Amino acid sequence: MVYTGVLTKMQTEFLEPIQYYLVFDNDFIHVNQLLNKTIGIKRVGYQCLSCGLDRPIFRQGFCKSCFFDKPVAGDWIMRPELSTAHLGKEDRDLEYEKKVQLQPHIVYLANSSNVKVGVTRKTQVPTRWIDQGAHEAIEIVEVPNRYLAGITEVALKDHVADKTNWRKMLKNDIEDVDLIEWRSNLKVFIPEEVTDYFVENNSETHLAFPVEQYPIKPKSLNLEKMPNYAGILKGIKGQYLIFEDDTVFNIRSNEGIVVELNV
Template sequence: MNYEGVLTKMKTELQDTVQYYLIFESDFLNMNQLLGKKISINFLRFHCLGCHKQKKIFRNGVCYNCLTSLPEMGDWVMRPELSKAHLGEQDRDLEYEQKAQLQPHVVYLANSSNVKVGVTRKSQIPTRWIDQGAHEAIEVVEVPNRYLAGITEVALKQHVSDKTNWRQMLTNNLKDLNLEEIKEELKQYIPEEAKEYYLGNSKELEIAFPVLEYPQKIKSLTLKKTPFYEGVLKGIKGQYLIFDDGMAFNVRNHEGYEVALSVK
């Protein structure tokens, strides 16, 4: 079976085991069905997801010009505490920013390699947790805009990490923790503006990923350095494909790469 298209992050569906789908313009693959099969990935060319030109991808699936001009690539995306739409102040496009920022957001704790704090739109739960490879997660606060979520994350990350150790996550060197207890311990550090939004009754969600075998050691596959790769798919976790030789391919980091896939 041969497929060709531009990579975007895999779509997911929360079931007893997470289901993964790789979507191309005219086709899609249920990646769970490819476990145990040999897959080849051949990098063909760049395709910016912003301007749709064959321009080198700089970050987030777009070229440098789109990264520095598109409203959805503003600094407030990675640093929500910089959000200003609630003040009526524009960064790049106020209409877009109001739509994106002035909606319910959640600050959460997730355990993928260690406990980390993060921010996402409420509509992106549990997708955000799945994308991070979290085997357990819990909501801490639900606030009405991105700014309040941002300042809450800034406050809490003084006491827990805001990063994931991807190697530890992919080798399954993990601990099960009581996130409800940790959430309660962190309650005291929530900023005054967000204290009323604390979710005292939220429960921990457990997530199972489709992995046949975890590697003992992990290596990162980058198509810029290795434009052709072939291996047997052993698992999927987060946005990573895990292969039999310990190679891990981060699909999301390769958004905007046009590839040819072959399944044997």
């Protein structure tokens, strides 16, 4: 069967294992049901996630014009410490920025390839951890806006990683650690204005991914260089499809590309 649509990050359900869905305008695919089946992926065009035009994707699913103009791609998205809505200061669209920035945010520790610190809106827990391929995670602080979460992340980055090694994550080259102990040890580095928001009593969240075979030497599929690919699906972790020949395909980094999926 052939499905055609624009790639957006897979929707998920927090079950054991995680359930994954690819959602197109007129169809959706329960990706877990495709394990051990051959999937063909063909690039047929582009569709900017903002303007909807058939333009080459620049970053984050947006064409170049939208990436530099639209509030959904502001610098504060990737660097929350740059948020200014709590001061009433506009970056690109103050109303949008207030809507997103002035809501509860979580600073967390996640263990995917290593222990890392991150920021997400409270409503995105545990989705954010699933998207990162973390097998365990825990909240450190819960704050009322994105700025406070951002300055906390910056303060902690000197003492814990803030990036995931995607190859190690996909190879399942991980070890269990005591995130409660990590959180306790990092408490002294939290900015003074955030200390009252420290989360004292909660437990680790554990996540299980539908993977039957981990890649030994993961090689990333680039649809710009190889617009047509087919392989047997052996797993799903984070936002990656894992194939039998060690090819891995990051759905999130290919948002905005229009594909034909032959399943």
